[in-house]
Amino acid sequence: MATNGLPITGKRCITYGTFDLFHEGHQKLLQRARELGSHLIVAITSDSFDAARGKLNVRQPLMERIEGVQNSGLADQIIIEEYQGQKVHDISKYKIDIFAIGSDWTGSFDYLANHCEVVYLERTAGVSSTQLRGELRLGIVGCGRIAQRFVQEAKFVSGVRVEAVYSRLLSSATEFASRSGILHIFESIEELLDTVDAVYIASPHLTHVPHVTAALMSGKHVLCEKPLCFTRQEAETLYKLASEQGVVLLEAIKTAFLPGFRQMVAVAQSGDIGKICSISATCTMLRSPTGREYDAEQAGGSITELASYPLLAIVKLLGHGAIDSVSSKSIRHSETGIDILSRIDILTDGAMATGTVALGAKAEGDLVIAGTKGYIYVPAPWWIMTSFQLRFEDATKYRNFSTLMEGDGLRYELAEFIKMISEGRSESSDLTTKESCAIAWCIERVRSECQTIGVQ
Template sequence: MVGTGGISRTTAGDLHQTENLDLVAVASRTIDNAAEFAAEFEVPRAYGDYDALFDDDDVDVVYIGTPIATHADLARRALLAGKHVLVEKAFTTTAAEARSLAALAAERGRFLMEAMWMRFNPAFRRMLDEVSAGAIGDVRTVQAGFGIPFPPSWNIWRPELGGGALLDMGVYPLTLAHLMLGPPEIIRATGELRRDGLDVTASVFLRYGEGRFAQALTSLAGFVNPVATVGGTEGFIAFDQPFMSADSFRVETPPDGEPRTVTVPLEGAGYVPMFRAVGEAIAEGRLEHPWRPLAETIAVLETMDEVRRQLTGDPRRRGRG
């Protein structure tokens, strides 16, 4: 585990619960933080230097839970040291960085994946099964959002660390859109940038032809309810809870069908199924997981590149803050 911040504290317990992985070491930029984290979360070894962990022969897989702008370089160093790598979302700040990491992992024969835990959640997988089985007909629409006004001291407000609403939170609605409808034909984005270029809000419309579209909203200025709806020709599926970590959803087929609620519990804090899947894929000698292939991560990053290009291109969208 690399980094001792918020996500590492959230996922350490789930790593302990994952029966095919052992949490053997943690690395921080300071040995004091690493030692404190190791004591609190019962991690056998603590390093005050990320490269020391990459050089540990007992470590097979590195989980990178640091700010987004640091992901590409740390993942590259871990791959060069011969490790398999799981990288927190958003995988990198640009699609170009992701393509270069994907090429390196393939060249070195190492597993590489974005930690898109939503895709592995049991309720989310059941939703995909329902859609494949035709529960709502052909998918035509996706509507999803996620926004939290995090305190100004948080790293999400620091552009040099890969902050901004889009990469950190917008990645979820856009990943849902890509999973249900694929890469869009047309992208239209509007939103507000801070004077230093940090994206504070984004409203994204993706068009696919044949009446299909997705709408994704994100904001650091205020809450955006993290619910989602997938609409089809015969009905719709609604996540009334945060869709990335939901344990249930509703299937509606108006006008005659009775609404049906499907419930599938989370495991641990929600990350166990993803960690288990990573362990299984590596044990099977796979270099990617079929549920989160690098091509899909790269496609979402291409959409986010274009969204930020459109936001940056219009000076009227710059705020005063």
């Protein structure tokens, strides 16, 4: 049975971790695990296992991480975790009585209770960023679905620690923090900004600009959910402010940072399919009419919720400065007036593109990039791309590509954000400032000039 645990003598205990840049938090966790029994085994993840499970930004090689644990003097034995499912085998092999892990994983390893006692150890509170060597203190603004997923994904990115949360509803922030193991809860964004080094903004769309502005003015790095804003002028103003403040601002369109999308863009630009003539990208997700996505006063609708994905592919492949015209047509919800399905048409010099987005209709969410020599086909859901196919007139020349992607993709945008900060970069090649501003301009044009062709 899983438990909070009390000191037990004569027991064999095991714990697992990456233990990158061994710090005080690791030390205290091992001390607590050591107190549970008379023999402590520490399993450290191998470099290959970290890569395979999507653990990103691990800074030290395995031998250095082993040395850090050895120097703590708390491990009776050190073993290497090399594959998924090894924990069950280790428990049997080493005759383990207690499996111990940090409380930020509460519930994740309850399945091991069939093999031994499972103990979730409270992590160290109040450890500063100087004590946590190289770790960035990150605050969360907003407590919605994506913020909940983000906190779980952040566990797989080294160099960052989620420390605090702010929501305009204190009750929501309190519940979110309790569920996510977050230490600090704030009733104002100003209080949160005084505590952290950077923020992830996942608040409602219309609050993005004021929240990003406040964070940048406080000298904090910002990772903001898409859409960053709804006009090009707003986007340019925010990026200029970030530059003046000497901090990172990155729009969190997760697809841009996925290994599969990066590879697909490289293949498309290699010339293998010739000159790109057209792009067709579809992204549909059914949402309840009672949710925020259907609330016009909160900027709900298919365009605001989903257009960033097809626009990313179009801008990335055709160029941020190549777009000549943007138009759109929508079918709207009879009660709320929001667009439940929209088609965006874009023309450039010598190419055309179509993006279809929907909250109230379902279609095949694929991506097709047509060229003068062949085309690229990405199956649904293309925005979490793990594979694609290069196709030609001669079917015997088809080529398949696949890449590893763990989780739902949020860890990759966070990893790039952390790398930008640690490397002193103000821009990401995965999503440049100009590309982000071009996407904002397209959304601006679509929202202001959209033609309604029906009501459902």
